[in-house]
Amino acid sequence: MAGGPREGRSLSLVRPKEISETVLASFQSCEDDRLRELIQALARHLHAFVMEARITEHEWEQAIRVLTETGQITDERRQEFVLWSDAMGVSMLVDALAHPKPAGATESTVRGPFWVPDSPRREYGESIIEQDSGTPTWFYGRVLDTAGQPIAGAELDVWQNGEDRLYAVQDPEAPEEHLRGRFLTRDDGSYGFLGVRPTPYPIPDDGPVGRMLRATGRHPWRPAHIHMIVSASGYEPLTTHVFDARSAYLDSDAVFAVKRSLLRDFVPRSPEDPDRPAAVSGEWYSVENDLVLVAAGGADRPRI
Ligand SMILES: [Fe+2]
Numbered sequence: 462m463a464g465g466p467r468e469g470r471s472l473s474l475v476r477p478k479e480i481s482e483t484v485l486a487s488f489q490s491c492e493d494d495r496l497r498e499l500i501q502a503l504a505r506h507l508h509a510f511v512m513e514a515r516i517t518e519h520e521w522e523q524a525i526r527v528l529t530e531t532g533q534i535t536d537e538r539r540q541e542f543v544l545w546s547d548a549m550g551v552s553m554l555v556d557a558l559a560h561p562k563p564a565g566a567t568e569s570t571v572r573g574p575f576w577v578p579d580s581p582r583r584e585y586g587e588s589i590i591e592q593d594s595g596t597p598t599w600f601y602g603r604v605l606d607t608a609g610q611p612i613a614g615a616e617l618d619v620w621q622n623g624e625d626r627l628y629a630v631q632d633p634e635a636p637e638e639h640l641r642g643r644f645l646t647r648d649d650g651s652y653g654f655l656g657v658r659p660t661p662y663p664i665p666d667d668g669p670v671g672r673m674l675r676a677t678g679r680h681p682w683r684p685a686h687i688h689m690i691v692s693a694s695g696y697e698p699l700t701t702h703v704f705d706a707r708s709a710y711l712d713s714d715a716v717f718a719v720k721r722s723l724l725r726d727f728v729p730r731s732p733e734d735p736d737r738p739a740a741v742s743g744e745w746y747s748v749e750n751d752l753v754l755v756a757a758g759g760a761d762r763p764r765i
Pocket residue numbers: 573575686688
C-alpha cells in the first residue's frame with residue numbers, strides 16, 4: 462500500500478526541529494556552493510531566532526508588516542533597507558569583515574543612505590557650497606599609501622550636510638549638486654576643497670526604523686561628519702567619514718559608525734588669516750585629514 466500516513470511524514474506529529482531540518486535539506490542540492498551556504502545559514506539562524514524568542518503568530522504578522530512597509534517607503538531618495546542595516550549594526554559588521562586595515566591605514570565606515578552617484582567633478586580648491594549652509598570649512602590633506610608615499614590622481618567623492626541637517630538629496634529646494642563633489646589629488650597627493658562645518662542629524666525616523674528606535678528607547682542621531690569615498694588605481698577603495706571631534710553623539714551614533722581614528726578637530730580661523738580661501742569672507746574652519754590607502758590584493762591586510 463502506498464501513500465498512507467505510516468509511510469510518509471506524519472504531518473500532525475512534525476516537531477519544530479524536523480521542520481528546520483527539512484527546510485535545510487531542501488537546499489542541499491543547490492549547485493552553487495556559496496548560495497547553498499548562505500541560504501542554509503540564513504534558514505538555520507532564522508529558525509533558531511523563531512524558536513529562541515518563541516515568536517507568536519501575531520508577532521510574525523507584525524514582522525511581515527514591518528518588512529512590507531520598509532519596501533513601500535523605499536524609493537530612489539529614501540533607502541529604508543540601508544537604514545535597517547545601519548541601525549542594526551550590520552553595515553558596520555560587513556564593513557569590518559571586508560576591510561580589516563593594517564596599522565596606519567585609514568579606517569573605513571558606513572557609506573550610509575545619502576550617497577548619490579555621478580557627483581560633479583570639481584577642481585582643486587573649489588567649493589561644494591551652492592547655497593548658504595553654515596560656516597565655511599577648508600578640508601585638506603594628502604592621499605598616501607601605507608609607506609607614506611603620495612598617491613597622485615586619487616579620486617575623492619565627498620558629500621555632507623549643512624546647518625539645516627539635510628543632505629541635498631533630502632531637500633527638494635536645494636541645488637542638486639549642493640555639498641557634494643568629486644576631486645582628484647595633485648601630483649603630491651594633496652587635495653583641498655571648501656565645504657561647511659557639518660551638523661549632527663537624525664537618520665530618517667518617520668518610517669519603520671524610526672518606530673523601532675522609539676519603541677526600544679534609542680535616539681536617531683548621528684554625530685557631525687563628512688563622507689568620503691577615496692579610490693585610486695592599484696588600491697582598495699576606501700569609504701570613510703571625517704567626524705567633528707567636538708560633535709554631540711560621538712558615543713551613541715545611531716548607526717554605530719564612529720571610530721576614534723576618524724575624529725578630527727575643526728580649527729577656528731579668522732577672516733584676516735592669510736590662508737583664507739578666496740570664497741570666504743567671515744569666520745571659517747580648517748580640517749586637516751590625510752587618507753592612507755591599502756594596496757589592492759590584500760598583501761598587507763591582517764586577518765580578523
Ligand atoms: Fe552622513
